[in-house]
Amino acid sequence: MKQAAFGEDNGQLSPREQVLRPMIDAIAQTMDLYGANYSFGQLYGIMFFEDKPMTLEEMKQVMNMSKSNMSYGVRSLIASRMVTKLEEKRDRKELYAAETDFFQAFRNFFTLKLQREIDVMQDAMGTAVPELEALIQAEDTPEEERQSCRRDLDKLQHAMDYYSWLQRFVDGLEEGEVFGGPAGRT
Numbered sequence: 712m713k714q715a716a717f718g719e720d721n722g723q724l725s726p727r728e729q730v731l732r733p734m735i736d737a738i739a740q741t742m743d744l745y746g747a748n749y750s751f752g753q754l755y756g757i758m759f760f761e762d763k764p765m766t767l768e769e770m771k772q773v774m775n776m777s778k779s780n781m782s783y784g785v786r787s788l789i790a791s792r793m794v795t796k797l798e799e800k801r802d803r804k805e806l807y808a809a810e811t812d813f814f815q816a817f818r819n820f821f822t823l824k825l826q827r828e829i830d831v832m833q834d835a836m837g838t839a840v841p842e843l844e845a846l847i848q849a850e851d852t853p854e855e856e857r858q859s860c861r862r863d864l865d866k867l868q869h870a871m872d873y874y875s876w877l878q879r880f881v882d883g884l885e886e887g888e889v890f891g892g893p894a895g896r897t
Contacts, residue, residue, distance in 0.1 A: 735757055735759075736753070739755075746824075747787075751784040751788055755788055764797055765807055766804040766806060766807075767782060767785065767804070767807075770807075789807075792810065793820065794808065795810065825881045829877055829878055833871075833874055836870060839863075840864065843860045843867070844864065
């Protein structure tokens, strides 16, 4: 990819790069739909089509971004397991590569997001449920509040069932048991 591929029109783009430009934009748009930064989606798209690992300096040139923003973007993509920091280096510079298997990228991204949701909600329910049960059992709780607590406890039981199911879904997704993929892929 040429420098500033996503700035103003760049007449120096090869025919391949011109064809890939809308595809990279589509990748960025879809990542944006799921809460990822649009620019980081562009970076992922560029790295996806790159035939070799990239350094931060190379990414900076292609994206025309500051090194600090580029570093933040790469850390974000690494955290979502869309990009991997490689063990080897080029000219003493760190190398990064995009996950190019969309099925694996999907599993990586969604298992992280869903597991975070599960953990947050189960922690909150782990605190709320015993407190609601204590309020229901307490002799000094007014009957109207006791009934409200029972309704809330029923809602939370339903939520706990959902999050138990979601945990099984995430576990299956991580293990490649959910939805298969094309022949030979899990």
